[in-house]
Amino acid sequence: MLRLEGVTKSFAGKHAVDNATLTVPVGQMVGVIGRSGAGKSTLLRMINRLGDPTSGRILFGDTDVTALRGRPLRAWRARCAMIFQQFNLAGRLDVLTNVLMGRAFHMPPSRALLKMWTDEEKAQALSALESLDMARMAGQRAETLSGGQQQRVAIARALVQEPDIVLADEPIASLDPRNTKVVMDALQHINRHLGITVICNLHSLDLARGYCDRLVGMSAGRVVFDDAPAALTDATARDLYGLEAGDVIGHAPPMALPAGAQPGFALAGS
């Protein structure tokens, strides 16, 4: 169980995240919604500790995540995989090496820095890629792939981390509708079939409603809504999004695409 207690992050006197308190039980799929600049990314990055809170605590079970340093901190990051809007792959490296970075914490550097992967590691990475229908691309450079393919590589990297939590920071914001569905379906599959907690920042309200068990609404750094998707009325949503409301509410959900138009997605339920 992940708990945030009064987490605050300030940049130059401004609160990007202001006194956020949340409890996420194991296995939930949480959508964090809100307009641009509401503090969604900052919140997620603090959970992975890519950013440090100015005050407040983040707890996972009995562990105080905010107090971790050095190797225990890296162990925590390995347990809480992150997926980024811009994929954050090394473009010049091949897909397989990028996915193998998901094992980075567990590898002895002496061997890994020379790219001497074990067969076991390679098999794990390939199987993750295969489950996302990306194994054929394993030898290609990441930068030659389309956005949707790169995000699937990033998801494969997250999968080989064998994480307890997957944090997805606007994972579909750079993607077209077809790839949006592929990526969101993959996250849903990770949550439903592997039982991994997923916390996903989403700009689109319709997607958040369609995929998540629970929605957390943020506005100006504060958590202003926290309930089941059904409890979010259009009026509340309009408050949450302000001027951006028209962009995120009432658009046809991309789930309406014909089934034949999507690449196969078959995560082995291992």
Add this chain to the structure above:
Amino acid sequence: MRAPTSSLRERYPEHFQGFGRDRFVAAAIGFALFALLIYAMGHLGFFDGTLLAGFGRLFEIVGLMLPPDPGSWAHVKTFSVSLIETIAIALLGTLSAAVLALPLAFLAARNVTAQRVVRFLSRRSLDTIRSVDILVWALIWINVVGLGPFAGALAIMTADIGSFGKLFSEAMEAADRKPVEGITSTGGSHVFGIRFGILPEVFPVLISQILYYFESNTRSASIIGIVGAGGIGLHLAEAIRTLELQQTSFIVLMILVAVAAIDFLSNRLRFALIGRRGGATA
């Protein structure tokens, strides 16, 4: 419909103030620099006729250089051997400089070395090396290891450690932060971030810098040859001193052909190493 300018000015004073003054300062600095340029040109004798008078002499020298002529077949052989020696000096010096500069560059790059003291020390030592010119290094090394190509290679190596260290570390600092962040987020250590996040990004830049320096050092090597550090420079200096101007132009021509060949080959090599899209990776 927008808020009136005055209220915007009130709310965001930092975007309105001082704009006119900045432009005045920029114009004043520009004018001062131009005045300094004119004064310096006058001081160096640009306007007192020596340049115009000298032009005639320049054409005379060029006339004496034509056509390029080595004098004898034996000369061609000597020059060729020396030219190959020059290229060898440049290659050895550049490569060893690159190898030694890489770890220093890592220590000097802000996004690699968080330790401020280490970064400061490595930067200052690179500065120190760089502040001594290659010709001075050549004279120093001649005193240490004696006349000859070894001194030349050492001179190029020491001079370029400073330049490479600076260029490499700046390339690393300019590298995209995202791949590193991706690796950090998986629990990978800092070393992993450098090896798989930064190094693949900067690899093509480092390669092209090394290859450019190799080409440039082939020219430098012919200069340090003049002070006795091996290579074709010795023959070039000799030919100029004895006023064998046709030989001089022949040697210059040989260097030109060698540099052009290196440029051609280094381009092929660069693409082979960095790969076109989808090719080999670092």
